Amino acid sequence: MKRWELVRSALLNDIDAGAFQDGRLPGDFVLADRFGVNRHTVRNAIKALESEGALRVQHGVGTFVADDFVSHKLNSDPRFTYKLLGQNKSVKREILSINETSVEPDIASHLNIAPSALVTEVRSTSFINDWPLATGTSYYPAARVPGLATAFEGMNSPTAALKRCGIAEYKRKWTRITARRPSSQEAQLLRISSSSPVLFETNVDVTPDGLPIKYAFSVIRSDRYEYLIETNE
Structure with missing residues (x-):
């Protein structure tokens, strides 16, 4: 040999x-x-x-x-866990905190709500095969998704929590992807150096009638993640 x-x-x-x-x-x-x-x-x-x-x-x-590498196909389906079922990945989400709060004007604008309106803020970290992949925050209009904080009790799935609140269907309206350096807190959560580049994704999900129900941002390890964009021509 x-x-x-x-x-x-x-x-x-x-x-x-x-x-x-x-x-x-x-x-x-x-x-x-x-x-x-x-x-x-x-x-x-x-x-x-x-x-x-x-x-x-x-x-x-x-x-x-x-x-430990993830390939994510970009389309209108926002269910991250569902997309990974065929990749033999063990997917887990850890909820860090859930609060009701007001948000900055730009986030309120994306959600089509008044700046003074309350949202349910959900901070979480996602793991693939027990290694951190992404961390971020999602904002849900409290008036459109009442009782969401309670709906998350006993589960870590946004899709399941939304279903408990009567929202069985929703889709991705848009996704924006940029790159930057992580903050010290983000680097700690992702177990990377603060000098390591990360992908920064923002997105909006809407109900079938086009009403925004979630604005979110995620900080993603660029060494373990790729976006796959397919075109039908």
Whole structure:
């Protein structure tokens, strides 16, 4: 067996055992020193594992266990968990806080409510295979979705909570995606460095008759996430 094949086999065993903290492999120099080989041998092993779908190499960022990567198809269906059912991912959402409050004028404008109107503010963090993927805040007009805070009791699913409030159907009106650096609190929640770039997504969901029921923003780990946009031509 060639040296790169031995390295590949050892790395694959580590992947299966969940040995890489945060789903990220050490750098080439560290791995080369560990196995007593040169960097070229390590890169051959990583290239083989990448072609097999076990690893994902993001140039300039690092090498990651592919199981921690999420591909999100952008369309009018806002149900994030539903979209991941076919990707063999374990999806979990942790509710950090739920409050009734007023919001800034721009958020009120997106929700088509008066600036003084109350909203239900839901802060949460989403996890994929027990690793944090995104953290953010959603705002629901209190008058349109009464009792939402109570509806969240015993569950972490916005779709299920909205259904308890009588809203069985809704769709994504628009999504905007930019990039920036995380705040110190966001970096802590996502378990990344404050210098790591993140994706910043804002969106609005509406009822079938076009009435806004949610405005949200999410800070997403860019090393584990991609958007897939399909066009029908």
